Amino acid sequence: MEMENETKEERVSEWSELTRECLINILSRLTLEDRWRGTILVCKSWFNAFKEPSLHSLFNLDPHFDSPPESTHWWTPEFDAKIDSMLRSVVQWANTSLTEIRIRHCSDRSLALVSQRCPNLEVLSIRSCPRVTDDSISKIALSCPKLRELDISYCYEITHESLLLIGRNCPNLKVLKRNLMNWLDPSQHKGIVPDEYLNGCPQDGDSEAAAIANSMPHLEWLEIRFSKLSVRGLNSICQGCPNLEILDLSGCANLTSRDIVNATSSLAHVKDIIKPNFYIPRSVFHTERYGHWNLYDERFQTDVFRI
Structure with missing residues (x-):
């Protein structure tokens, strides 16, 4: 022994x-x-x-959110606090060497430190962050000029004002992902995402489109799934972002196939345009709120409601 x-x-x-x-x-x-x-x-x-800085130049938690089913626990302030704690530690250990952050469910508390300590940040992906607001994103815009990729999908407290600041202060931005949840059929999120958050889906699609068009001329990849922009907003994006190669318009219910073809005809470098491609639930089709679906014969031109 x-x-x-x-x-x-x-x-x-x-x-x-x-x-x-x-x-x-x-x-x-x-x-x-x-x-x-x-x-x-x-x-x-x-x-x-x-705690060696070189070990923390990249911080990617996305794989840990992609594999398990989404949990109601992720949408609580307590879970935010845990993610914030991890991110703050990484930022401190990285000592300005942090260039890529891919996380979810953080808050303004940790992003404020990112804006102070990460001048070399190039990628920021913060999907599904209900407590991230314009306050921290505006600081990111002013402090991280090397940003080339930004994903703020499902972050409903971020507005077109932040998009405008990001575009004006981050000239290297090539990729923007500003996807919204499926507001046409929110059943996939029901019981997981808080109802008040689901109901808070941003309405100002054209304001966001204008901010993108007026400040992001070098954009090459744009995802705006389930945006409520109109053809006017799409036209402004196509005119203001002539270098677009990838354009994802999945779920953009206010656009017709004709709208998309006409608006994107000026994009000389485009490689892939993902058009609205979804089934309209019967409950949505018959409600007064979405009465514009009575025009489905123009918008959907195949037997399974596809554009």
């Missing part, structure tokens, strides 16, 4: 006495989950190595 204990102690000693360079090399080969759930708990020297 005594010899067995000595062997264990020797093994612990050997691992803890690895040089910092060796530890950093080991940690760099591990997944993000393995680092956070295992290595930082080994001993003090491992934790110190874990």
Whole structure:
């Protein structure tokens, strides 16, 4: 028994006495989950190595949200606080080397620190963040001029004013994803996303389109799924963003096939236009609120309501 204990102690000693360079090399080969759930708990020297700035230039939690079913727990302030805590730690450890952030359900509290400490940020993806507002995004716009990709999908407290600031202050922006939830058939989100949030879907599609058109001339990839923009808004985007290659208009219910063809005919570099392609629930079709669907014979030209 005594010899067995000595062997264990020797093994612990050997691992803890690895040089910092060796530890950093080991940690760099591990997944993000393995680092956070295992290595930082080994001993003090491992934790110190874990805080090496080069290990935190990228912070991507998206895979951990994509695999399990969406949870009501994700939409609570308590969950936001946990994500905020992780992001604040990464920002501090990265020491200005952080260039890519892909997370969800953070809040203004952590993004305020990002705007202060991440001048080299190039990618910011913060989908499904009900407590991110114009306040933090405006600070990001003013402090992160190297931004080239922004995903603010399902962030309903962010308005066209932030889009305008981002466009004017981030000249390298090439990718913008501003997708909304399926307001035509919200059943896929029902019981998970709070009702008051689902009902708060932004109405100002043309205001957002104008902000994009007037400030993002170098945009190449634009996703605005389920936006409520009209043909006027689409025309302004196509005129103001002549370099568009990818344009995703899935679920944009106010656009006809003819509208899209006419508006996008001026895009010389376009490679893929994803048109509205959805089934209209009978409950939506018969409600007075969506009476414009009576024009379906013009908008939907195949037997399964496709454009």
